[in-house]
Amino acid sequence: MRMAELSRVTGVSVPMIKYYLREGLLPSGERTGPNQAQYGREHVRRLNLVRAMAEYSGLSLAEIAELLEGLERPELSLYDRLGLAQCTVTSRREPGEGEGWERAAREARELIARHGWRHSPDSQAMRAVTGVLLTLRTLGYDGVFARLDEYAEAAARTARADVAALADESDLERMIELVVVGTLLGDTLIAALRRIAQGNISAEMLGEKLEEC
Amino acid sequence: MRMAELSRVTGVSVPMIKYYLREGLLPSGERTGPNQAQYGREHVRRLNLVRAMAEYSGLSLAEIAELLEGLERPELSLYDRLGLAQCTVTSRREPGEGEGWERAAREARELIARHGWRHSPDSQAMRAVTGVLLTLRTLGYDGVFARLDEYAEAAARTARADVAALADESDLERMIELVVVGTLLGDTLIAALRRIAQGNISAEMLGEKLEEC
Numbered sequence: 001m002r003m004a005e006l007s008r009v010t011g012v013s014v015p016m017i018k019y020y021l022r023e024g025l026l027p028s029g030e031r032t033g034p035n036q037a038q039y040g041r042e043h044v045r046r047l048n049l050v051r052a053m054a055e056y057s058g059l060s061l062a063e064i065a066e067l068l069e070g071l072e073r074p075e076l077s078l079y080d081r082l083g084l085a086q087c088t089v090t091s092r093r094e095p096g097e098g099e100g101w102e103r104a105a106r107e108a109r110e111l112i113a114r115h116g117w118r119h120s121p122d123s124q125a126m127r128a129v130t131g132v133l134l135t136l137r138t139l140g141y142d143g144v145f146a147r148l149d150e151y152a153e154a155a156a157r158t159a160r161a162d163v164a165a166l167a168d169e170s171d172l173e174r175m176i177e178l179v180v181v182g183t184l185l186g187d188t189l190i191a192a193l194r195r196i197a198q199g200n201i202s203a204e205m206l207g208e209k210l211e212e213c
Numbered sequence: 214m215r216m217a218e219l220s221r222v223t224g225v226s227v228p229m230i231k232y233y234l235r236e237g238l239l240p241s242g243e244r245t246g247p248n249q250a251q252y253g254r255e256h257v258r259r260l261n262l263v264r265a266m267a268e269y270s271g272l273s274l275a276e277i278a279e280l281l282e283g284l285e286r287p288e289l290s291l292y293d294r295l296g297l298a299q300c301t302v303t304s305r306r307e308p309g310e311g312e313g314w315e316r317a318a319r320e321a322r323e324l325i326a327r328h329g330w331r332h333s334p335d336s337q338a339m340r341a342v343t344g345v346l347l348t349l350r351t352l353g354y355d356g357v358f359a360r361l362d363e364y365a366e367a368a369a370r371t372a373r374a375d376v377a378a379l380a381d382e383s384d385l386e387r388m389i390e391l392v393v394v395g396t397l398l399g400d401t402l403i404a405a406l407r408r409i410a411q412g413n414i415s416a417e418m419l420g421e422k423l424e425e426c
Binding site: 045048049052055056058078079080082083084086087090091112115116117118119120123124125126128129131132135136138139140141143144147148150151152153154155156157158159160161162163164165166167168169177178181182183185186187188189190191192193194195196197198199200201202205206208209210211212213 | 258261262265268269271291292293295296297299300303304325328329330331332333336337338339341342344345346348349351352353354356357360361363364365366367368369370371372373374375376377378379380381382390391394395396398399400401402403404405406407408409410411412413414415418419421422423424425426
């Protein structure tokens with residue numbers, strides 16, 4: 001298809017498509033004339049992917065380009081690439097210091113150990129958990145600590161659905177794409193469903209529904 | 214305590230405290246002299262709260278100030294205020310149009326109905342769910358739709374923990390604070406635990422652990 005058609009099919013404007021081409025976010029089409037190129041299904045798919053990532057990741061287009069490039073490195077094993085894909089959509093957090101951080105880090109390690117999980121203590125994900133626990137302590141929400149296992153159970157449940165969906169994919173490129181997109185969209189989906197559930201469960205447990213917006 | 218002490222206790226720099234005071238993010242201390250004021254525990258708590266919100270909400274300090282102000286409106290009922298608090302930490306999404314959006318919106322309504330939940334179809338949360346479902350369809354991840362109920366179950370599980378933690382709080386101000394902070398921190402906690410679980414569950418289900426970072 002021509003660029004105009006590609007724009008129509010994806011809803012991405014022609015100037016934006018040209019920008020994506022310049023930035024390397026979209027592979028160039030097949031030249032069919034001096035100022036003409038043909039685009040195919042993989043271009044449609046890539047445009048939809050970039051748009052989804054831009055909408056849900058909070059990453060800049062430059063970061064998305066870098067990420068997509070990184071994921072195409074053939075020297076990496078499948079699981080290295082899946083892991084790399086997951087890393088790119090895991091929020092960064094610098095390790096903290098002091099007693100408070102140490103205590104929170106220990107609680108994070110104990111939490112995942114109770115669920116039979118192993119994870120590098122200085123990984124991005126473990127730092128994120130540690131940061132949350134430290135902040136909860138700082139704010140005096142110690143009561144929440146009694147419920148951490150319920151959050152971990154819920155996370156395990158979503159992760160089982162995530163991995164099952166991943167196992168359904170036969171194509172390597174699709175699997176890597178699903179790790180990125182599924183993790184990002186899944187976070188948003190779970191957060192939104194959690195709010196909907198909070199409203200309904202507060203009605204059950206507290207007898208009052210939260211005001212909706 | 215004096216401002217220097219407040220800074221020491223909270224780890225927020227004196228210039229930043231002065232900025233918060235100017236912006237109305239922190240109530241002024243009790244004047245004890247021409248250039249002196251005393252600050253108390255509520256100032257420590259508010260500083261910690263503002264910092265947590267700035268770190269986890271992605272809201273600007275101006276937006277946080279507006280939010281905190283809005284939550285102090287006494288004319289609102291407890292549940293209106295809790296709902297308002299929740300709204301402020303729910304990502305905004307404009308409703309879309311077209312067949313694709315309508316279909317996704319219907320699927321979102323059917324999903325929550327299957328869980329016995331009721332929620333305004335044009336609420337922010339329902340729009341967020343609809344947007345995710347639409348994007349998943351656009352990218353051709355129809356397989357994920359078979360697992361939406363597992364995500365909803367996981368969301369319900371976290372929401373039960375959220376509401377139980379809320380019910381433990383006796384003080385209204387703390388409840389409202391917990392809705393804001395607990396929802397924000399909970400999103401980050403669940404997302405991080407989900408990634409940790411993904412790595413471990415992929416090892417179980419696919420026989421390979423995702424590369425950590």
